[in-house]
Amino acid sequence: MLKRTALYDEHKKLNGRLIDFGGWELPVQYTSVSEEHLACRNAAALFDVSHMGEVIVEGSDAEAFLNYLVTNDVKKISTLQAQYTAMCYETGGIVDDLIIYKRGEGKYFVVVNASNTDKDFEWMKKIHSEKKFTCTLKNESPLWSQIAIQGPKGAEILQKLTKTNLSEIKTYWFKEGTILGSTPALLARTGYTGEDGFEIYVAWNEGPKVWSALLEAGAAFSLKPAGLGARDTLRLEAKYPLYGHELSSETNPLEAGLGWVTKLEKADFVGKTAIEKKKTHGLTRKLVGLEIKSGGIPRQGYRLFSKDGTQEIGVLTSGTQSPLTKRSIGVASIHQDFGTIGTSILVEIRGNKIPAEIVETPFFKKK
DSSP, rough: OOOOOHHHHHHHOOOOOOOETTTTTEEEEESHHHHHHHHHHHTTTTEETTTSEEEEEEEETHHHHHHHHBBBBBBGGGGTBEEEEEEEOOOOOEEEEEEEEEEEETTTEEEEEEGGGHHHHHHHHHHHHTTTOOOEEOOOOGGEEEEESTTTTHHHHHHHEEEEEEEGHHHHHHHHEETTTTEEEEEEEOOOOSSEEEEEEEEEGGGHHHHHHHHHHHGGGEEEEOOOOOOOHHHHTTTTOTTTTTTTTOOOGGGGGGGGGOOTTTTTTTTHHHHHHHHOOOOOEEEEEEEEEOOOOOOOOOOOEETTSSSSSEEEEEEETTTEEEEOOEEEEEEGGSSSTTTTEEEEEETEEEEEEEEOOSSOOOO
C-alpha cells in the first residue's frame, strides 16, 4: 500500500492527479505542469513535500559525526544556518544529497530525499556505530509535514501567516517561530525551484490547516498548488540535481557538479580517499547542459554521440521542454572532451540522431 502525507485529502479536494512516487501517493499535477511551473516563476506555487525524510542528530559529537559523514564542511555552519551537502560511500559514490539545519550547538535537523530515507538512515547508523560518536540519531520523518512556498510572491504570502520577520532570514538560513498564531514552525529560506521561497516544517497533523491557510492567503497573489511535474521542470531549469538522475551510488560528486560542496581540504570524511584518487588520476566525465535546436525532447537515458556520430560520448540524465522558454533542454553526463559550451553533439531519440549543442547553465536564473 502506498504511503500518504497528511495532505492527501487536500490533494483530493483539489482534484490532484495522484501517482506512485517512490512508494508515496502524491500529486503529479492539479491543472497542468506548464501552468503550475509558470505560476511559480511569475507569482508563487505551493508544494507538498512532506514525503521528505527528517533525521535529528544531537549530542556532543553531533558536529564531528556529520562532518565525517558528509562532503561539505559542517564546522562552518552557524546556528540557524542551513547547508547543502552530499553523503558518500567509501567508494566515492553518492548515498544521497541532503540539507543540514543547525538548530543550536550539538543540535542538527537533517533533511534527506524521500525515496532514500530508510537507506540513508541505515547508512548514518552504520557510520555512527563504527566510529562510536557520542550523539543520538532519530528518524523523525513520520512526525513532520513539509510545505514549500516558492516564487517571487512567496515570502509576501507567508508573511501574512507568521509574526516572524521573514525579511531578516537570508537564503539558506532559517528561524524557529510560529505560524497561524501559535503553531510551532521551522521557517527556512530554502527550496528546489531556482526561485526565492520558504520551506515550512510543522508537526504532521498541522500540515492540512497550514496548507489551506496558505492557499487562502495566496489567492489574491495568483498562488497555485503545484505537483511533482512542475517541481521537476523547475529544478531542471535551475540545473538542480536529482537522485536517480544526476546522482547515484555510481556517481562521483566531482563529476556530478558537486565539487563546490566537496571539501577535500577538510579532515577525513567517508569517501574522501576514493574521491581524491579519482581527482588525481583525472576526471573523465562532467555534468553539462544541452539544447536540442529543432525537433524532439531530450529524456533520461538517451545516448549522446559526437557530431559525426561515430563515438558514443555520454548519456542524458534529465530532460524536458522548458515551460518558461519553450526550449528543449537537458542535463547530461558527458566525456570531458565534449563538455565545452558551444560544442555540437548528437542525441539519439528513438533511433534517430538529432543535433544538439552544449549550452550554458543554469537554464534559468532568477532576477
